[in-house]
Every structure is written in C-alpha cells, then in structure tokens.
Amino acid sequence: HFDFLAGLDGVEMVAAEGIKFAGVQSKAEAAWARIVALKAKLLRGCRETAPLLDQGHGPPIRNGRSIGTREVVFVFLVFFLSRVVIFSAMAVSPKFIAPVTAPGAQILDDPLPRRLFRWDAGWYLKVAKYGYSYNGNPRQQQNIAFFPLYPLTCRLCRAVTGISIGLCAVLLSNLAFLVGLAALYALITWEIGSDVARSATLLLAFFPTSFFFSTMYTESFFLAFSVLAYAAFRKQRFIQGGIWAGLASATRAPGILLFVPLLLEGFPCLKERRMWWRVIAAGLLAASGLG
Numbered sequence: 001h002f003d004f005l006a007g008l009d010g011v012e013m014v015a016a017e018g019i020k021f022a023g024v025q026s027k028a029e030a031a032w033a034r035i036v037a038l039k040a041k042l043l044r045g046c047r048e049t050a051p052l053l054d055q056g057h058g059p060p061i062r063n064g065r066s067i068g069t070r071e072v073v074f075v076f077l078v079f080f081l082s083r084v085v086i087f088s089a090m091a092v093s094p095k096f097i098a099p100v101t102a103p104g105a106q107i108l109d110d111p112l113p114r115r116l117f118r119w120d121a122g123w124y125l126k127v128a129k130y131g132y133s134y135n136g137n138p139r140q141q142q143n144i145a146f147f148p149l150y151p152l153t154c155r156l157c158r159a160v161t162g163i164s165i166g167l168c169a170v171l172l173s174n175l176a177f178l179v180g181l182a183a184l185y186a187l188i189t190w191e192i193g194s195d196v197a198r199s200a201t202l203l204l205a206f207f208p209t210s211f212f213f214s215t216m217y218t219e220s221f222f223l224a225f226s227v228l229a230y231a232a233f234r235k236q237r238f239i240q241g242g243i244w245a246g247l248a249s250a251t252r253a254p255g256i257l258l259f260v261p262l263l264l265e266g267f268p269c270l271k272e273r274r275m276w277w278r279v280i281a282a283g284l285l286a287a288s289g290l291g
Helices: 001-009 009-015 027-044 070-097 112-118 121-130 149-161 165-191 194-206 208-214 219-234 240-250 255-271 274-287
Strands: none
Touching: 070 165, 070 194, 070 208, 121 149, 121 165, 149 165, 149 219, 165 194, 165 208, 165 219, 194 208, 208 219, 219 240, 219 255, 240 255, 240 274, 255 274
C-alpha cells in the first residue's frame, strides 16, 4: 500500500536519519517504504540515490566519508604485517614441507624469490621472458591460455628498471595488492562503514592463501582492477570504470563479469542524453581486454 509513494518527490526526505513516513508505525513498514523510495528513485533516472537507506546502527550506507591519514596508515600496516607473516611462513616452510619449484622457475635470474614461484607462476615467467608460443598440439599445455597484461607489465618493468623479471613480479604483485586493499577499504567504508571495512581488510590480508597476492600470479592485479572498476560504476563514473574493467579482463577472463555491475548501475542512465553514451563506451572498454 506504499506504491503511491513512488510518485511523490517527498520520499527523498527519507535520506535524513530520524524522518518517518506519515502513518508508518512498524519497523517493517518503514523498511518497505524506504525500498519503494529507492525503487522510485532508480526508475526516475540515474541520479545519485545516496544516502536513501540507513543501517539503524553505525554510519549510513554510501555515506561518502573520505579516507584520512589514519585509515591510510591502517591499510599500510595491515599490508606490511600480513606480508611479514606470509614471507616468514615461506622462509620456514622448507623445514617441514619438501620444496617444489614450478616448471620454468629455474630460469629465474635471481634465486631469492624462487620460493614464491609455484604452480602457474612458471608459465607467467616464461611468457614474460620469451613471449607466447604454440606448437599446434591441443593435448599439451600451452602458455597461450594465460592473459597478457600481467606478464607484459613484468617484462616492461624489467626493461625500465633493469632488475630481474622475478623481482619485478614480486614487487608489482605486492604494490597492486596494496592498491587493492586500499581501494577495497575505501569502497566498503563508502558503502557500509569503517568497522566492516577494517574487518574485511584484515580477513583478506591475513587469510592463508593471500600469499598468492605476493607471487607471480594475477590475483593482486585482478583484485585492484576489479575493486576500482566496481567502485567507479557505483559512483556512475562509467568511463573510468570501463577502463579499470578493461584492464581486469586483460588480466583474467572473469574480468568480463564486471559487465554485471555496469548493467545494474548503467541501465537506469540509458534514457539520459548526457549519460547513455558513457554507459555504452564503458561496455566497449570493459570488453576491450578480451580483444
């Protein structure tokens, strides 16, 4: 029975905490009224809806809080301490587990990061050093299955800095992981609040398999590009989000799934003259990484 609210401009006043709809008595009815208000806002176009909803406890959803110096220090400390734990575990692990080096890791110029190169890291290393090759036999593993952005970035780093590709890979992966952590913290703070952002950052950084973010794997690049793309789409910065999504799809095939948040955020904007072309361009940019 709140459908009539969809046509009222006054529903936008629900943004202020403590404002109640006339005649709404229960929390369930108030929540339904807010959902209807949000739906009406989306149907009228792609204008910013924040902050239509509130959590009842803590900061409002999409509260637009900026990340200050304390938050930056927190993210950096989480990154640094988690890498200390991860690298310490790697240093002592050969005493308990027989070391297994990835095929191709023997070609490392520097033996220092060799323990970080396991499983598919050898394939990325070969692509970075020698490029792609295909012998025509579909029954054999081929390096053409691995997307080019990450190994080519490592190769570019080698050409610019002169350090080994192995060290370039470790440095680039860790730098991208730091960027991804910061972007994730900022996004969750903007969407939900800093308490949840801190918990999510800690869980991601200290999870045992987070060592993949520090080796020659694409996980750190994909994390950073995906979070940056999603955050841009949520803020309706479609061109920027399309660029990040294109980089994500050039890193890993699942990057194309960033079309989902693009469609959800961009579809209401297609009827606005100044926005529709940005949504289309974002889609083309997002798919460009697969080309």
